[in-house]
Structure formats: C-alpha cells, structure tokens
Amino acid sequence: MRIIFIISFCLSFLSAQDYLDALIQDVLHGSRDSAAIYLPTMEQRYPNNPSLMYLKGLLETNGEEAKTIFAKLYNTHPTSDYGDDAVMKVAEYYYAAGLYVQAANWLKKMPIYYSRSEHIERAVKLFLNSLIVSGHKDTAIFYSRVFKRQFPALDVDGKIKDLLKDFEKADQEKEKAKKFAPIITEPEIPIVEYENKIPAVQFNSDNSNGIYSLQTGAYSVSENAESQKINLIIAGFSARINELYKSNRTLYVVRIGHFNNKEEARKVGVQIKSKLDLDTIVITNN
Template sequence: MSGKWLLTLPILLCTCFGEGFTQNTKIDFANILKTKNVDDIRQQAQKYIQTHKGTPAALFLQALLEEQADKAVEQYSHLVTLYPNSEFADVALYRIAHYYYARGLYISARRHFLNLVEQYPNSEYVDDAMYFAAACLFATSQFKTCYMELQKFLRLYPGSRYKALAREDLKEISVKKNLGPIYTHSNKKSKGKYTLQVGAFQHINNALKQREFFEKYGIPVEIREKNINGKTLYLVWVGSFETEIEARSYGNSLKKNYGKLYRIVELNP
C-alpha cells in the first residue's frame, strides 16, 4: 500500500462514515478516527466488515480498503449488482468509472460514467460523471460530440467544480475541431483490412441515429454509401482491423456490452 493511500484512508473513512452513517449502523467511527492510527482504523473496519458481512456498507468498506485496484473494482461491481438502490451504489459506480479512466480505457470509463448519470440522476456525483464522460470523448478525439456535451454540462451545472476545466476544454476543441456537416461521405480507404458493419439503412436518419449511439460511448464510427440495384444503402462501420480475429474479438465485445449485432466486412485491397 502506498504512503499516499495510507494518508488518505482516514479522510475516506470520515467521508463514508459520517454522522448519518454512524447513527444507522450504531458504530462509533468518529471515535475510532480520533486515534489517527491507520492500522487501528483498518482493524476496526475489518471487525465491522465481519460483523455486518454481506451488507451494502460492509461491501463498500471492503472495496475501499482493498489495496489492489482491480480487485476493488470487482468488489464495487458486486455491490452495485447486489444493491443497486443502496446509498453506496452511485459512489461505487463512480469509483469503477474512474478506475477505467485512470487506465486509459476511455470507452469503458465513459459507459460507467453515463450509467451513473442515467441510473442515479439525484446523485451528488452526477455533474462530475457528466464532465468525465465528455472528457473520455476528448481523450479519444471525438471532438464534435465532446463539444456539445461540454456545452450541455456547463448549461446544467454552472456551479460545478469542473466548470473551469470544461471551459478550457471547449477553447482547446475550438482550435482543434473540424465540425463540418452532420454527415459526410468519404471515399478514403480504411487503413485496416477488416471493419465491423453494425447497420445498413435505406434512410440516412437511421444511419445517423446508429452512429450517434456509438459516438455516445466514444467509439469511432463512420457512414459509407453503397449502391445496390439502383438503391442507396447507408452502411455504419465501426473500427479498422488488420486481422479477422481482431475484428471478431471487438465485435463480440460490442455485442456483450451494448447488445449490438455485427458482421465482419473485408475491405477492398
């Protein structure tokens, strides 16, 4: 365990076991924390976990005390699954999202931040989650969608602690971005040999809705036109892959995480 983590442990416990929590669980964490001894705090916390094993509070505390981040995420996920309506579910989901964000797994991070916003609209973490969901788009160069989401964020939460960062992001995007029209057709060849087709539509609006879904999660997506028997189809493609194995692996993850069907398309050499 790092020294920094040890120093922040008492603060985290104070946050989690405030006056309301102490009254509900009948355990005097305020008195425990007066020792300022991390080992004593951990010992008392472990006693609480054993005594209240399986409760939302115990599961959250166990995850909070876990030294290995990946195991803590598993425990937070377990808590959210078992007790989605508990007072700890939103902060557990927030911590999961930040774990993926810190690792640079922006698609997974954005999915969890958005889940928090949608499932816990009254959470104190909603504005933070909304900002970081947009930040995931920024990190993956999805500047157009990011720009719109940051504007919405500032409109909804003008007093957020991330308002200054959001304004800076908007300024930077203004320099970098190339918004262009809502739909552009490109004849450029994809760099990879394979892509995933996640939709084929006769009407452009349907293709745009499909593209919007993937952009929402920071997934690179494009629309291509194809003429079949004199009729134009709008194909929605996701990703560019060197091998069919890579394409199938990514496609299976889309199906598992988002319920989207796909087919592998071999691009013309």
C-alpha cells in the same frame, strides 16, 4: 477475544449501519486501523451488506481487486447509499489507468441513475474529458448540450470549452514534439460502444398495450437514432428504436411510450419539447 468483545460493545450502542458509516468516514479521512480490525468480524455478520462492501473496497490496496469489489457493489446494490460512490470509484480507476472508453461507459451511469449525487459535477467533467481524449469530440459536444439542459446549475459550457482548449493545446504540443522525435505510431482507439441494456424510465401512463406512441425522428443511420434515444432516456423518457422498411431501405425511428389516447401522448410531447426542444408527432402503433 478482547477484539470481539470491543466490537460487540460498540455494536450494542450503535446500529450496524451507523457503525459502518462511521468506519467508512474514518477511512475516507485517512484512519484505516479500526476498520481493518473490525472488517473480518463484520463480514461474517453482514456478508452482503452494501456499506460493508464499500468499506472493503476502500481498504483494498490492490487497485484491480478494489475495482472488482466496487463493480460488484453497483451490480448487486445499485440503489444503495453507496451506489454512486461505487460507480465513481470504478470510473476513476479506468480514468487513472488511461482506459478512457471504459471510464466513459461507467461515468455515463451517473447522469442517468444518480443525477442528484454529490459527485455529479465531477462525473460530468470526467465523462466529457474521457470522450474528448479518446477521440470522440463530437460526442462530447453533443452530451454537453444534453447536460446543459439536465443540469442548468452547472457551468457545462465553460467546462466543455476549457476541456477542448486543454485538449487542443496538448494536441499542438504533441505535434510539435513529433518534429523532433522518431516516428511514433499512435495506438488505435476503440470506438465508444453504448450499452443497449440501459433500462428505460417508465411513465405512469406507459402501457405496452397502448395504441399510440410519440415519434421524435426517423434516421437512416442507426447511430443517430441511438444518440437521440440516449438523450431522451437521460431526460427521463422511455425511448426505444423501431426499424421500419420503406422504399427498399431501413429507417430507425425513435419512439416514446405507449398511450391509450392521443391526449396523453400530446401531454408528454409538450414535456419533451420543453426539456429537449424536440418536436414530436403522435403515431398509431401497428
């Protein structure tokens, strides 16, 4: 009864959001007692509050359960104040568990959806390292170039060089150790699978009925087209892939937007050239 009175007294002076934020800060600074006491009552009052979900995840001592809570927070409230924090918590759980492919799939959400997050520098470094240690060095180098353009204030070149150097050193030590150890079979590393459900960032001028689009490339290998599409999406352009059949083979073409006239399309083409140094052509949609 006394606990309920204290909670009601506190909430009468602070808004629920301010109070939740204060409890979250307490937990982040190592003080968990107050939050643990107040959590059950506040859950009854605000069961779907994203801040409360984040607080609950912080208090959860079971890593798997905490990861599930943070993932639910991201999936249900991606634009909340703690959306980026939740993504990082899930990614860090997988990274710490050595599940680098899963970690990369979560970390890549940060530059796409939370490019202004306070965690972006750490996210970029963990993402690149996750790709490197999971055997996708070329993909990491590709993304380092993308991030260099997207985040000019970050020392991306320095980060990727250090990560590659550390990886090569560890790889050399592993090879050296093999000479003095029994035969060791390396675990098969799964291929990074990029989600096809990334929502495209739409231009104000983008119109599905527009008769013109921009084309940045045509590839015989779908993975190459997918890489360029992701590159464009990260930079803020609504890219898509269309399949064309020509001379008894399939081409995967990367296109951007739907425009009512060629001038609108050319203006966006100038932006793409400026941001990504990609040449574009204006095509007529069939």
